[in-house]
Amino acid sequence: MRPARAWRRFAEGLRRRVPAALEPRLPGIHAVPDMMKRMNWNDAAEDLLNQVLAQAPRPVREASGTQLRATAEAIAGEEGKNRVGVETVIAAWVRNTPETLRADLPRQMERLGLDPEDYRRLME
Numbered sequence: 001m002r003p004a005r006a007w008r009r010f011a012e013g014l015r016r017r018v019p020a021a022l023e024p025r026l027p028g029i030h031a032v033p034d035m036m037k038r039m040n041w042n043d044a045a046e047d048l049l050n051q052v053l054a055q056a057p058r059p060v061r062e063a064s065g066t067q068l069r070a071t072a073e074a075i076a077g078e079e080g081k082n083r084v085g086v087e088t089v090i091a092a093w094v095r096n097t098p099e100t101l102r103a104d105l106p107r108q109m110e111r112l113g114l115d116p117e118d119y120r121r122l123m124e
Contacts, residue, residue, distance in 0.1 A: 039072075039073040039076055039077070039082070039083070039084055040082060040083040040084065041083065042083060042085055042086075045084050045085050045086050045088065045089045048089045048090070048112070049069065049072070049089050051112050052068065052089070052093055052112070053065050053068070067096055068092050068093060068096055071095055071096055072084045072088050072089050072091075072092035075088050075091050075092055075095075076088050090114070090119055090122065091122055094119065094122040094123055095122075105123060106123075
């Protein structure tokens with residue numbers, strides 16, 4: 001099993017435990033609040049996320065991963081999607097990159113085999 005999938009399974013197990021304060025008050029209703037549901041990811045998006053995170057310094061990699069994942073899922077949700085794709089991961093990556101470091105994004109995209117011109121609109 002790939003490490004990313006192992007962590008995903010671990011995180012899904014944590015998400016399944018709904019805090020008592022969020023449990024429904026009515027008997028027989030066992031709905032999980034929308035904020036607790038896990039967004040689906042396609043494999044290419046997951047791989048891109050891992051490649052982006054591999055470039056991050058180790059001390060901030062885990063926090064960056066959590067932040068990127070949350071942003072990508074929020075963007076997908078805003079767009080009415082139920083699955084995170086590569087375009088969404090790129091949008092989250094650009095959105096989470098500080099303004100002072102965005103000038104380096106095209107070079108990083110090229111290193112990952114992406115054409116920065118395709119995503120220029122996101123960087124403006």
